[in-house]
Amino acid sequence: MTETLDFKTTKTSKSRLQETDFDNLPFGRTFTDHMFVADYADGEWKNFEIVPYGPIELSPAISALHYGQAFFEGIKAYKHADGTVTIFRPDKNAIRFNKSAERLCMPTLPEDIFVSSIAAVVDIDRDWIPTQPNHALYIRPFMFATDPYLGVTPSGTYKYMVLIGPVGPYFSKALRVKIETHYTRAAEGGMGYAKAAGNYGSSMLPGRKAAEEGFDQLIWTDAKDHAYIEEMGAANAMFLLDGVLITAEAGNTILDGVTRDTVIALAKEWGIKVEERKVSVAEIIEGAKNGKLTDAFGAGTAATIAPVGSISYNGEEYFLSDPKTREFSNRVFQTLDDIKYGRVADTHGWNYTV
Numbered sequence: 600m601t602e603t604l605d606f607k608t609t610k611t612s613k614s615r616l617q618e619t620d621f622d623n624l625p626f627g628r629t630f631t632d633h634m635f636v637a638d639y640a641d642g643e644w645k646n647f648e649i650v651p652y653g654p655i656e657l658s659p660a661i662s663a664l665h666y667g668q669a670f671f672e673g674i675k676a677y678k679h680a681d682g683t684v685t686i687f688r689p690d691k692n693a694i695r696f697n698k699s700a701e702r703l704c705m706p707t708l709p710e711d712i713f714v715s716s717i718a719a720v721v722d723i724d725r726d727w728i729p730t731q732p733n734h735a736l737y738i739r740p741f742m743f744a745t746d747p748y749l750g751v752t753p754s755g756t757y758k759y760m761v762l763i764g765p766v767g768p769y770f771s772k773a774l775r776v777k778i779e780t781h782y783t784r785a786a787e788g789g790m791g792y793a794k795a796a797g798n799y800g801s802s803m804l805p806g807r808k809a810a811e812e813g814f815d816q817l818i819w820t821d822a823k824d825h826a827y828i829e830e831m832g833a834a835n836a837m838f839l840l841d842g843v844l845i846t847a848e849a850g851n852t853i854l855d856g857v858t859r860d861t862v863i864a865l866a867k868e869w870g871i872k873v874e875e876r877k878v879s880v881a882e883i884i885e886g887a888k889n890g891k892l893t894d895a896f897g898a899g900t901a902a903t904i905a906p907v908g909s910i911s912y913n914g915e916e917y918f919l920s921d922p923k924t925r926e927f928s929n930r931v932f933q934t935l936d937d938i939k940y941g942r943v944a945d946t947h948g949w950n951y952t953v
């Protein structure tokens with residue numbers, strides 16, 4: 600049991616738990632009975648509170664809506680067979696939360712408040728955590744600007760909130776992905792390393808176009824030449840090429856993913872060489888052709904490990920090995936699963952017990 604701060608709590612008068620269909624949990628549509636709210640004004644965070652989940656009242660002039668001062672995090676909590684509830688590496692998200700805040704000229708939140716607020720709302724709704732295989736509780740902390748002012752200037756007031764909801768598996772099959780050579784997700788000096796709301800708004804048109812062409816996901820490339828692989832949708836792109844785990848260097852245009860970091864740590868422990876460096880489209884396509892690309896996947900909290908089935912580039916589709924036969928990503932997936940659900944010892948201290 601970890602020490603948590605005490606927050607003012609208003610419990611719902613009527614739980615929706617019984618009427619929730621736990622056999623049908625599409626990502627991001629089901630929310631639990633409670634949420635966390637806090638306000639920032641006059642230079643400090645205040646009004647920390649757990650309240651029933653539901654609509655909130657805001658001015659239509661809030662600057663988050665007009666100028667995009669808004670960002671979020673994504674974390675998961677798991678229920679072990681013995682009923683223990685753990686959150687996976689929330690300390691890493693706390694650090695990234697504040698990096699996003701700083702990039703968007705928004706106030707940071709003390710790490711202990713971030714972690715305690717999440718733990719508190721998970722705790723009150725712990726009966727909502729699904730227990731089927733590959734299911735979890737998704738945690739969405741976010742912050743947005745609330746000044747009702749149309750001047751293009753940093754807001755003086757903000758809201759921090761945490762929503763949580765049960766989720767099933769994100770992707771059910773190997774992905775057909777396309778290397779994007781026109782649109783850009785992030786440029787040097789931009790905000791690619793922040794989980795800024797605007798990054799996802801700008802990804803929707805390219806995402807829809809790719810979907811219309813029959814692709815499940817995009818692989819983003821660098822803004823300048825479209826010659827280097829950056830990320831895969833809202834996950835980090837990782838490859839096993841000639842026995843070496845390669846992925847783009849985090850920071851700047853690449854989000855510093857917690858799953859990415861975890862995969863790298865495991866690979867190193869297993870004696871696999873890891874290179875965080877520029878990953879050229881050319882070497883990946885070459886590896887797909889000559890069979891040296893033995894694994895390719897997206898790594899992220901929502902999708903965990905999402906295997907790539909084929910990569911398309913300039914109208915040519917390159918098929919990779921059957922995901923079921925891939926040694927590395929299956930081992931990573933299994934190991935991560937065992938740690939998160941408490942089936943093996945958490946020797947890294949990655950599980951935060953609620």
Ligand SMILES: *Cc1c(COP(=O)(O)O)cnc(C)c1O
Binds near residue numbers: 859898
């Ligand atoms: C959230 C996200 C990731 C994955 O990060 P995790 O911490 O592993 O969930 C990777 N890339 C982008 C662009 C993301 O938004």
